[in-house]
Amino acid sequence: MYRALITVAAAAALVIGGVAPATAASSSPSSVPGAPTSVRVSGAADSATLTWGAPKSGAKVTGWKVTIAPAQQQPDNGVDRLPAKARSDRFGxxxxxTTYRFSVRAIGAKKTGRTILVRYTTPSIVTTTQSLYALDASGNVVRFGTDGADAGTEGAGTVVASNGVGFAADDVGDVFTPSADLTSILFHPADGGATRTLATGLHLTPDLRTDVAGNLYWIDSVSGAVQKLPVGGATATTVLDLGGTASGSDRRYWTVTPDGKVVVFGGPASKMYVKGTGIAPRSLTSMSGLGIGYPAAVLADSHGNVYLDILSPGAAGSWAWYLLKPGATAPSVIEPRLAFEYGAANADGFSLLQSAEWCAAPAEYPTSHTGCKVDRSIPDMLVTGAEGTSTVPVTGLTAGSRGPNTGAAADDGDVFVDIDSGPSAGLWRVPAAGGAAQQLSSAQYSRLLVI
Known part of the structure; x- marks a missing residue:
């Protein structure tokens, strides 16, 4: 079950500039590419696909420039540059x-061709059903429905790719995995078609990411820079130069938001930094309660908020989440308490599940005389975002081991976590409104992704 698109009301696509889409052509000189032909836009729910044909005359096409406006929540401010062979572009x-305006024009070696414009109005009521992807203990990528329909069925979910360590997926169900030698990206189509190689000659780390448009990102194992492979492209470009690979005490963690912002959290103790695309780079300053710590994980939303997981120094073994607002250098405390915990983010904000009580790590050592006999049940979920902060009650979950423990959040706010040990071991769904948690599987999964 990949992302299903349900349209309640139909919408029309109209040409608003240039010539009719079925007959668009160019009378420009041979140094200028002609206009694209048969330009059409079709949509379903919260996505739209623009299609076009090759010009009937003009210079050789070396690429395409496609835009969408308004461009809120779109990667690269709604501007896509595609290879010459491309004949479609999808926007999510x-x-x-809302009425959107789409444009497409051919790019030549010397000049660009005439722009053709079309518009599309989305339905007044839109319903989308996302999918949960996870990596099982055998390294297979498994897909689950996010509505909990498969809950309680052992082995529920569908294996969509094998040897998928470091996988990514897009919102139509396509899955991408790094090759075993980390030099190629493999494409596993949503329709179950044959796996094919998408790009070669790469220096991958086993950690692919995607944005909502389906662009792929990874950190180059040689240069340490964040690379991007556009939809339909075979050539990667550098989008964030980090000045070489991480070394020494520089720990780096990174994420990509649905609208394509790359965020990197790194640095040694007391010298932490945040860098990225679409956000202001900055060194973090101290704050009351932060002290000295180590980067442990990072999440971000599409509003420019960055969520930092910081490991405390010493033996206490405390992992705590902080909020770094747009432009700020001092993180803000967002945690109600120290706890065994699970964090997740979507485009709108951040959710945090915490145990009722916590103990320092030495209490768990075999030589401890007191033991760690605290209440690890999870009584509530903190939700923070553009609309403020709230807490909803939760039942049925008990936290496992301490650690950064990042999960995944759906657009509707449902949160998915894997608990590694204890009475709640397995994969769980926590409804956005709180209440009883729902177990999807008692097996162990990692690298959770909802899209």
């Missing part, structure tokens, strides 16, 4: 009851 995260 569209808002209901």
């Amino acid at each position: 995260e569209l808002s209901p009851k």
Whole structure:
């Protein structure tokens, strides 16, 4: 079950500039590419696909420039540059009851061709059903429905790719995995078709990421820079130079938001930094309660908020989440208490599940005389985002081991976590409104992704 798109009201695509889409052609000189032909836009729910044909005359096409406006929530401010062979482009995260303008023009070796414009109005009511992807203990990528329909069925979910360590997926169900030698990206289509090689000659680390448009990202194992492979492309470009690979005490963690912002959290103790695309780079300053710590994980939303997981120094073994607001250098405390915990983020904000009580790590050592006999049940979920902060009650979950423990959050706010030990070991769904948690599987999964 990959992302299903349900349209309640139909919408029309109209040409608003240039010539009719079925007959668009160019009378420009041979140094200028002609206009694209048969330009069409079709949509379903919160996505739209623009299609076009090759020009009937003009210079050789070396690429295409495609834009969408308004461009909120779109990677690269709504501008896509595609290879010459491309004949379509897809845009996701569209808002209901909104008229979008799409443009496409051919790029030549010397000049660009004439732009053809079309528009599309999204339905007034939009419903989307996302999918949960996870890596099982055998290294297979498994897909689950996010509505909990498969809960309680052992082995529920569908294996969509094998040897998928470091996988990524897009919102139509396509899955991408690094090759075993980390030099190629493999493409596993949502329709179950044959796996094919998408790009070769790469220096991958086993950690692919995607944005809502389906662009792929990874950290180059040689240069340490964040690379991007555009949809339909075979050549990667550098989008964030980090000045070489991480070394010494520089720990780096990174994420990509649905709208394509790359965020990197790194540095040694007391010299932590945040860098990225679409956000201001900065060194972090101390704050009351932060002290000295070590980067442990990072999440981000599409509003520019960055969520930092910081490991405390010494033997206490405390992992705590902080909020770094747009432009700020001092993180803010968002945690109600120290706890065994699970964090997740979506485009709108951050969710945090915490145990009722916590103990320092030495209490868990075999030589401890007191033991760690605290209440690890999870009584609530903290939700923070553009609309403020709230807490909802949760039942049925008990935390496992201490650690950064990042999960995944759906657009509707449901949170998915894997608990590694204890009475709640397995894969769980926590409804956005709180209440009883729902177990999807008692097996262990990692690298959770909802899209």
